[in-house]
Amino acid sequence: MGHSESTAEMYRVFNTAAGIYDQSGVEFFGPIGRKLVEYSGIGPGESVLDIGCGRGAALFPAADVVGAHGEVIGIDIAEEMVAHAEAGAKDRGLRQVTVRLMNGQAPAFPAARFDAVIGSFSVFIWTHGAPELRPYVPLLRPGGRFAASAPSFFPTATGKWGFLPEAVHDLLLPHLTKPKEGDAYDCPFANIHNNWLVTEEVVGATLTEAGFADVEVREEALPIVVESGAQWVEWTRSHGMRRLWDRLGEQESRELAEEVSGRLDALRGTDGRITLPTPIVYMRARAPRA
Ligand SMILES: C[S@@+](CC[C@H](N)C(=O)[O-])C[C@H]1O[C@@H](n2cnc3c(N)ncnc32)[C@H](O)[C@@H]1O
Helix, strand or coil: CCCCHHHHHHHHHHHHHCCCCCCCCCCCHHHHHHHHHHHHCCCCCCEEEEECCCCCCCHHHHHHHHCCCCEEEEEECCHHHHHHHHHHHHHCCCCCEEEEECCCCCCCCCCCCEEEEEEECCHHHHCCCHHHHHHHCCCEEEEEEEEEEEECCCCCCCCCCCCCCHHHHHHHHHHHHCCCCCCCCCCHHHHCCCCCCCCHHHHHHHHHHHCCEEEEEEEEEEEEEECCHHHHHHHHHCCCCHHHHHCCCHHHHHHHHHHHHHHHHCCCCCCCCEEEEEEEEEEEEECCCC
């Protein structure tokens, strides 16, 4: 697979994280994947493409919905993710699932191949606007469904990025956004106040510009519940945010992790746990009816 430098960096991050991805005991990608499948409106017997399927957070719920007479194809750029998703499908006896190593930026399928195309916490990673969403429209039969989830960048009351817990926002944001020499990764994180996920209106207009119809967008908070600040930090190392830690030296990383853990520990509730409401955006649309 020939990758641009940016795509190669995404590949590195996720291929490295695949073994621990979504395995930290923090409920996050699972509930989002299940909600996305429900929101997407896919039904029994349908043919579904899951772009950036990872270990299967949306893939398996989609397979349950389409049933034995349907079909779900998951694609991912990271072979370690593909291997885990294949193993998960086998363990669950989901014979309607196929997983393929493929770059989601250039999905190689015939026109009108799918009833639905979904992407949970994936498509936003390499999408800066309508041009990168446009290739998904012709994959759908006329009237077919597109649905995706992403971290929300919608404005919050404090003007901070709601995805990061307020107590550690200012500590972490600079490390996520700061360009680093030789770092080619240019996901929307690098431009937190100017990307296509900034408001409901911009998300809707971007999907419409890409060629979708019947666009709907909604933001919903998912409470992330952790036993300790250290568990939240471990969780951030198990997915795309691991880049933040990878870019720091050993000492800086240790000191930052301690500071973040301590601040989050101070938020412990009466149940002894830390609950962090985290805004998620869900979007759905249809391919134009012919
Ligand atoms: C945050 S994970 C989400 C995985 C899964 N959908 C879930 O909800 O758990 C992002 C996934 O997108 C994949 N990915 C990143 N860039 C990709 C690309 N260009 N093409 C296909 N998959 C990609 C990563 O390997 C990773 O599995």
